[in-house]
Amino acid sequence: MVRRNLPPLTTLRAFEAAARLMSFKAAAEELRVTQSAVSHQVASLERNLGTPLFVRLPGRVELSQEGTVYFPVVQDALDKIALTTDLIRKTNTSASLTVQVYVTVAVRWLIPRLQAFKEASPEIAVNLDASLLDWEFNPDRADVGFIYTRAPNRPNLTYTLLRRERLVGVCSPAIARAIKTAEDLRHFSFLSVSGTTDDAETWAASVGVAGLSQKSSPLFDSNLLAIEAAANGQGVVVVPQFLVEGDIANGNLVAPLASDVMQPGGWYLVHLQRRGNEKAIRKFLQWIQSQT
Amino acid sequence: MVRRNLPPLTTLRAFEAAARLMSFKAAAEELRVTQSAVSHQVASLERNLGTPLFVRLPGRVELSQEGTVYFPVVQDALDKIALTTDLIRKTNTSASLTVQVYVTVAVRWLIPRLQAFKEASPEIAVNLDASLLDWEFNPDRADVGFIYTRAPNRPNLTYTLLRRERLVGVCSPAIARAIKTAEDLRHFSFLSVSGTTDDAETWAASVGVAGLSQKSSPLFDSNLLAIEAAANGQGVVVVPQFLVEGDIANGNLVAPLASDVMQPGGWYLVHLQRRGNEKAIRKFLQWIQSQT
DNA sequence: ACGTCTACATGAGTAAAATTCATGTGGGAC
């Protein structure tokens, strides 16, 4: 068929649900929008077609004559699209899961543990969408996000708190030997990372050298580089503890000064609310909760 | 079927056209969007499905394996929706045309002439969407608009200039007998209409009494009421001439002072660009052009 | 008769999606 004058296709979704359920309210619940959205969508479709598709009765609706003609055609069409869409998705995505994760977290925490997930769920291939500076979960690019935020409240997203994390200042063993008190920090560089200077200052204040981290030197783009630099004896970096607990355990890095200060936000596993029932997402969520 | 996880339906339109034509560029032309829009839409659908639907080759595309599966299902579904949509539209709207028109223009100019249009095109029922203050064409509410504007450049709309109109100051015959020169206007009220005070002042300046219209009295919501008030001897109103030429011809209103000042904008017949080929719209446009 | 509750309707404001714009890229034709 040559170019067709289709109605706005999104409105068909609302119309079909409302027609099938005989209720704008029930359709709204199913589609996870407000009743008002369904009402507006149906009205838009009716304007486009130039005729009512429903007869409005007190507290309920019936299909109009035109609606009775339209509904089975639309329902059948959407059903066929949905079935084929699911088939293609299953073929390609139910066996994979894309995780959006900060590159440092990927390298230093997640990747070492992924083997365990693969063993637990061999049918799910995990792809990592590692980002350098993106703190916001992008549902267009990933199925889930391992995200640090202080405001876990973006609409349409489900946030599951995995951990609140302590901040630690770490350095190489050589530098650690020279640090007896916080005052000794004045002799070494703070390796600051863009976007995390608040954390560094919070930690510095907690060990009694408020303001010191602001006199810092090399600015790094990511914790990954900063941690490497710290391990190489170039100074002290302040990071969430879970990123360096492996290095602390093997002596590669040392946390010479104790502090109980916590990051103000939390680390969350995030996904689109409406995808909360997908098996791969649920399995990953369960697994990562068991790891933290 | 209970709630389904449909892809974004708008993307299906782009996918189907691109798949049928084997060209994003040709699909863009057919859909009257840019090639970039098609590219973005297809990419969005591919992300949603988790797999490419096209194989990109130099300067052309082929359907991928999944695309080959998906295309006939989507095409068939959209064809069925389009056919049924057209059937419903034909039943309800191809024989009718809704004209958005300022209420004064409707009462004083268009309605008296509609009989001629009905005789010329009896198969087209004209509905009027008369508005009081809306100067902007709303394609959601009407098929065409008879619109005054100085800026005929909103995107996606086609503007056809019908006329540029002279402004006239009109009053009852009784008041007209008392007006020999423009200075005599000082003894009478200017009947101002919200939204048209610029016109009134432009006219007043053109007959040599700049500023006089700004000392005006009763403010009316529409020219219709103001014209009625003028005919009833309550003062002078400044309006586009075509609105009162019938009253001037029958002596109900008089334009005692000549002026050649024109309205700065124009009167246009407006419609959605993409609907320019519809028979009812074309017929109405031809007819109203012959009337002006 | 009155009050309460429900589902749909509507306008305004906000968020998300669609689209345009400008430009880049890779390959084919000449």
Add this chain to the structure above:
DNA sequence: GTCCCACATGAATTTTACTCATGTAGACGT
């Protein structure tokens, strides 16, 4: 090597979808 073409992409803009707040009409209970 140059030019041209179709597709790709990011940013900005426009349009659409949606939410919010509120209104309305009728059903139901008292």
